[in-house]
Amino acid sequence: MIQNENNEGEYLIRIENSLVRDEFIDINDQNFEKMMFLYNSALKEIKTKIEILQDELKIFSDYEPIEYITTRIKKPETILEKLKRKNLALTYGNMFQEVNDIAGIRLVCNFKKDVYKLVEIIEDFQDVRILNRKDYMKKPKKSGYMSYHLILEVPVNFSSGIMYVKVEMQLRTLAMDFWASLEHKLKYKNSNITKAESNNLIKYAKVINNIDESILTISNRLEKEKNENILIETAESRNENQTKKKIFFKL
């Protein structure tokens, strides 16, 4: 790695080596801007990887598990709020090490099985590291929230070398996304909601989950039928070829 005092890379290595670890965050200073540059770069990298995967699955396997992708960078005020919520000093070191979702990418899928298939594929990415995972689909949060979360470390090539930057990936179905987006607006960050309204939101999450399960059953049946038809067609064409061969030998 180039160790040049004046280049950006040296600054990045400094963050890694914790030279600015104890500095307090100032959302208007250059250090903050540089931190955001790191997260934005990682987000571009992972988004491109997922888009390439999406194209590959479509072209080679006629499989389109992702309905849409969204990305976002956490607002500066929300980063500070999160550090306070975790009772941590508002330093760059804590921001870099303890806040995992400054860069966020969301993959919204059609079916639950697509989420697990994508997780398996991402696990096989050679360069992306998985630091942590939470399966809120198998075990929803008390609020009713369902999603699959991966904390990734994404490699970004800078002039001074490679740096691994954390990105939170949320994978969920369309139905889960519908619920989570509305609940986020109505309740997640709003303490004015009543107990009854809160209970209703939990109830709706269960309804959403039932819908997801029923839709999955339909999709599984159709897939099974399609595979069976392929098998029948293959067997038929094999028989046809054998008949042709017999006719050929008779001639």
Ligand code: 0O2
């Ligand atoms: P925002 O405004 O969406 O960014 P940890 O990462 O383990 O230190 P954290 O961040 O609480 O702790 O982990 P968790 O539970 O995996 O939550 C991460 C993100 O998931 C949240 O980010 C939300 O985006 C989403 N989330 C978690 N619980 C709920 C929920 O009950 N309802 C909704 N709608 N979203 C939820 P932030 O930073 O809390 O919020």
